Amino acid sequence: MRRSLTIATIAAACLALSVTMALASRAKPALQLHQTRLGKILVNNNGYTVYAFSLDKRNKDVCQTIIACLTQWPVVRPSAVLAGPGVKKSLIGTIRLKHGAGKQLTYDGWPLYTYVGDGSPHETANVNILQFGGTWPALNAKGKLVK
Numbered sequence: 001m002r003r004s005l006t007i008a009t010i011a012a013a014c015l016a017l018s019v020t021m022a023l024a025s026r027a028k029p030a031l032q033l034h035q036t037r038l039g040k041i042l043v044n045n046n047g048y049t050v051y052a053f054s055l056d057k058r059n060k061d062v063c064q065t066i067i068a069c070l071t072q073w074p075v076v077r078p079s080a081v082l083a084g085p086g087v088k089k090s091l092i093g094t095i096r097l098k099h100g101a102g103k104q105l106t107y108d109g110w111p112l113y114t115y116v117g118d119g120s121p122h123e124t125a126n127v128n129i130l131q132f133g134g135t136w137p138a139l140n141a142k143g144k145l146v147k
Contacts, residue, residue: 030076030105031092031112032084036124038146041138042087042107044076044114047121051113052145055134058109059095062134069132075104076112091143108143 028045042050051073055062063069075097082105083089093106105112115126115136127138128147137145 027080029081029084029087030079031082031087031107033086033141034122036122038124038127038138039140040086041124041127041140041146042112043122045079048114048118049123049127049138050076050107051115051127051136052107052110052139053113053132053134053136054145055132056111059093059106059111061095061097061104061111063111063113063132064098064101066132072116072131073113073136074116076114078103078105086141088141088143107139110139110143110145112139 030045031050032043032045032047033040034043034047036049044050053061053063053073061075063073078094082092091108093109094103095106095111096102097104113136117126124138126136128135135147137147140146
């Protein structure tokens with residue numbers, strides 16, 4: 001009885017691992033690069049432009065301390081696969097949000113956001129707009145701000 005239980009446990013673990021690996025292989029990377037009129041910029045797994053906030057500090061989200069900021073500028077969350085082709089894995093990190101709100105992706109220390117005002121994937125019309133006391137540039141593969 002004990003031996004069959006152990007074999008069943010191992011078989012179940014192997015099945016769970018294979019399902020997890022299959023799902024991860026189909027997952028779109030959290031960060032990808034897309035060619036735009038501004039050059040290649042980071043986009044999220046749905047193709048929407050990823051932004052930095054000029055008031056943020058290295059690995060510190062200031063937007064979450066400003067009333068309604070995260071409502072307009074939702075954070076980019078980690079997913080199973082983090083980096084698409086051309087995105088430097090070494091520049092990807094995460095920070096914890098206040099009040100147990102989970103994790104936020106960073107790139108070269110910049111906390112990352114999307115913008116609710118973007119109406120379609122790969123939009124760049126809102127890059128570097130002024131809101132909440134700072135500007136919202138896009139980022140390139142090197143982690144440099146694109147204005």
